[in-house]
Amino acid sequence: GESVGLHLPTLSVQEGDNSIINCAYSNSASDYFIWYKQESGKGPQFIIDIRSNMDKRQGQRVTVLLNKTVKHLSLQIAATQPGDSAVYFCAEKTQGAQKLVFGQGTRLTINP
Amino acid sequence: GAGVSQSPSNKVTEKGKDVELRCDPISGHTALYWYRQRLGQGLEFLIYFQGNSAPDKSGLPSDRFSAERTGESVSTLTIQRTQQEDSAVYLCASSFGTAGTQYFGPGTRLLVL
Numbered sequence: 001g002e003s004v005g006l007h008l009p010t011l012s013v014q015e016g017d018n019s020i021i022n023c024a025y026s027n028s029a030s031d032y033f034i035w036y037k038q039e040s041g042k043g044p045q046f047i048i049d050i051r052s053n054m055d056k057r058q059g060q061r062v063t064v065l066l067n068k069t070v071k072h073l074s075l076q077i078a079a080t081q082p083g084d085s086a087v088y089f090c091a092e093k094t095q096g097a098q099k100l101v102f103g104q105g106t107r108l109t110i111n112p
Numbered sequence: 113g114a115g116v117s118q119s120p121s122n123k124v125t126e127k128g129k130d131v132e133l134r135c136d137p138i139s140g141h142t143a144l145y146w147y148r149q150r151l152g153q154g155l156e157f158l159i160y161f162q163g164n165s166a167p168d169k170s171g172l173p174s175d176r177f178s179a180e181r182t183g184e185s186v187s188t189l190t191i192q193r194t195q196q197e198d199s200a201v202y203l204c205a206s207s208f209g210t211a212g213t214q215y216f217g218p219g220t221r222l223l224v225l
Contacts (some may be wrong), residue, residue: 034213043116043203043216044155089154098143098168098210102154 011028012109013080015094021106023073030092034100035075039086047075049064079107083111114138116217118204124223125194137206145205145214146179151206153187155203161187162210165169194224 013019025033031052050057050064050073063069063076073090073105087107091100117136125131137144143162145216157171161181172178176194181187191198201221205210 018216043218046213046215047176047215091155098160098162099145099157099171100147100155100159103133104148105118 004077009104010068010107010109012111015082015110015112017080019077019080021077021088021090021108023075023103025073025090025092027092027094027101028068028071028092031095032064032093033064033073034093035062035093036089036091037084037086038089038105043091050068067085080108080110082110082112084108116204116206116215117181118217118220120220121218122221122223124169124225127164127196127225128193130190130192131194131222133191133202133222135187135204135206135217136216137185137187137204141206141208141212141215142184143210143212143214144181144183145207146187146189147203148173149201149203149219151200157200158189190221194207194222196224199224200224 034037034049035047037047038044048059048062048064048065056067061078065074077084087105089102089105093100146158147161148158149155158170159166159172159179163184164181177190179189188205201219203216203219205216207214
């Protein structure tokens with residue numbers, strides 16, 4: 001079946017450093033990927049997305065990389081800030097499907 | 113409104129009781145989704161609506177779960193005869209069309225005693 005998972009459940013980074021959160025997916029039919037940030041007690045917040053016809057997309061301090069050959073997705077956060085501390089989820093969707101399939105999440109902690 | 117809203121924010125109920133959870137999507141968003149998030153887990157898809165119809169109910173865990181949407185706006189998720197394993201955060205999302213980005217509400221935290 002389809003699944004999306006994360007390599008590391010927790011990640012601690014020094015404030016100001018860059019962080020990389022990884023995600024593996026198994027469904028080769030997936031054509032849309034998205035990263036969400038979830039703070040304690042809140043709903044997931046959209047960060048950035050990417051379609052399968054791209055391998056890189058940049059936002060403000062964030063970059064998503066997609067490697068379809070090895071079915072791997074990563075989220076890079078530059079110059080991390082305390083407000084970046086949260087759980088980060090990757091999710092994927094296949095063409096024609098409407099539901100997102102979520103990974104288990106990675107907890108990112110920014111140390112002052 | 114400015115974002116997806118959900119009510120109540122918290123709900124404590126006794127096993128066997130029925131509960132109704134409400135979602136108000138972003139104005140103009142035609143697609144609406146319900147997900148469930150157990151403690152420390154990722155989100156599980158429950159059901160989605162395109163307009164007022166629900167083409168995909170595949171994620172509903174049992175026939176105790178049902179959802180409806182009226183006026184292409186508000187949706188309610190009903191859980192009948194609640195069980196302790198129903199305890200979770202129930203999240204609603206909406207998007208402009210089914211290909212659009214899904215934006216989530218704050219969730220309803222359900223605790224079944």
